[in-house]
Structures are given as structure tokens and as C-alpha cells.
Ligand SMILES: [Fe+2]
């Protein structure tokens with residue numbers, strides 16, 4: 001996979017993998033790109049071009065992660081991107097995956113006990129991920145934004161380290177789910193629904209791993225630096 005630069009055509013990023021579409025949407029880019037370059041599209045949409053490229057390149061190259069560069073962007077940009085990602089998971093991705101599972105269930109004839117267990121597993125996962133996201137939206141991000149804006153730790157004694165400790169590996173359960181399907185689903189399922197489900201799950205897993213990486217390796221160290229500066233003020 002290549003690293004995209006400012007002079008690349010925005011359309012070439014899209015054609016490199018359509019999985020990148022939700023990422024560029026979150027960053028404020030929509031289709032109808034003509035022959036415009038990355039810089040042209042970003043500038044006409046008020047998007048920080050360097051931030052756009054850092055996020056896109058990180059997503060399309062699993063071994064590319066410009067930690068220092070990402071940590072140099074304003075924390076509000078990172079938080080905004082993370083919040084838009086949460087909205088995408090809650091309002092679209094989780095619903096779509098559940099819909100595909102429901103389609104598989106309603107098409108499966110007979111007992112389908114394992115498929116029902118897989119469905120339960122997903123429902124529990126959905127609750128867990130939704131709780132994780134609510135915690136970040138309701139406690140962590142407000143804490144971070146207040147810290148940046150007012151240079152205050154509110155609530156007192158709270159630290160991003162608490163967040164880091166509580167950041168469970170929600171992505172690992174998705175690979176468990178993929179494995180459950182591949183190994184144990186009864187052979188009475190609808191091929192097309194099942195294939196669609198696994199492809200959707202795989203894409204979601206890549207997205208969520210990338211998201212967790214930005215939280216753990218970018219947001220947390222960024223906030224730790226601000227906290228430490230405040231401690232020494
Ligand atoms: Fe998150």
C-alpha cells in the first residue's frame with residue numbers, strides 16, 4: 001500500500017480501497033471529486049490537509065503510524081474525529097451487522113442453535129461496545145476538552161490514565177465472532193447473507209482497531225503531556 005501525498009488526486013485514494021470511504025466521510029470529504037487533488041478538496045472544505053493525510057494513510061497502511069506527527073495536531077481535531085467515528089459505529093455499523101445476522105437467522109431452517117448463540121454473542125458485544133463508547137463520550141472526551149480549554153482537571157483527581165486502564169480490547173471480540181461463524185455455524189445458512197456478514201465484520205474490525213490505536217497511542221499520550229505540564233505549573 002502506498003502513502004498518499006497532497007498532490008495525489010482525491011479520487012485515487014477512493015479507488016485504492018472503497019473501505020476508506022467512511023473514513024474520508026468522517027473527515028468531511030464526499031464524492032463528486034472531479035480531478036481535484038487532496039489539497040484542493042481539503043482546502044475547499046476547510047479540512048486540515050496534513051491531518052486528513054495522516055488519518056487516511058494510517059487507515060490504509062496497517063504498519064504506517066506517524067505517532068509524532070499525529071500527536072502534533074490540535075487535540076480537538078483528534079477528539080472530533082473519534083466522536084464522528086463513534087457516531088458511525090452506533091448509527092450505522094452496529095445496526096447493519098445486526099441486520100445481516102438477523103437475515104441469516106430468519107433464513108436458517110430447523111434448530112440453528114449455534115447461529116442463535118452467535119447472535120447472543122453479538123448482542124452482548126454490542127452492549128459492551130455501546131457502554132464503552134458512552135463512557136468515552138460522557139466522561140473522557142468532556143474531561144479532555146475541558147482540560148484543553150480551561151487548563152483544569154475536572155473532576156478533580158481524574159486522569160486520562162484511568163481511561164487508559166479502562167480501555168478494554170473491544171476489537172478482539174470481533175475476531176472471536178468471525179471465528180465462531182467460520183468454525184461452528186450450522187450448514188443451513190444462506191451463503192450470500194453469511195458472506196456479506198463476514199465481509200462487514202472484517203471491515204468493522206479494521207476500523208475499530210485503527211480507532212483504538214488512535215485513542216491509545218495518540219489521545220492518551222497527548223493528554224498525559226497536558227496533565228503533566230499542569231502538575232508542574
Ligand atoms: Fe472510542
Ligand SMILES: [Fe+2]
Nearest residue numbers: 136167212215
Ligand atoms: Fe475506546
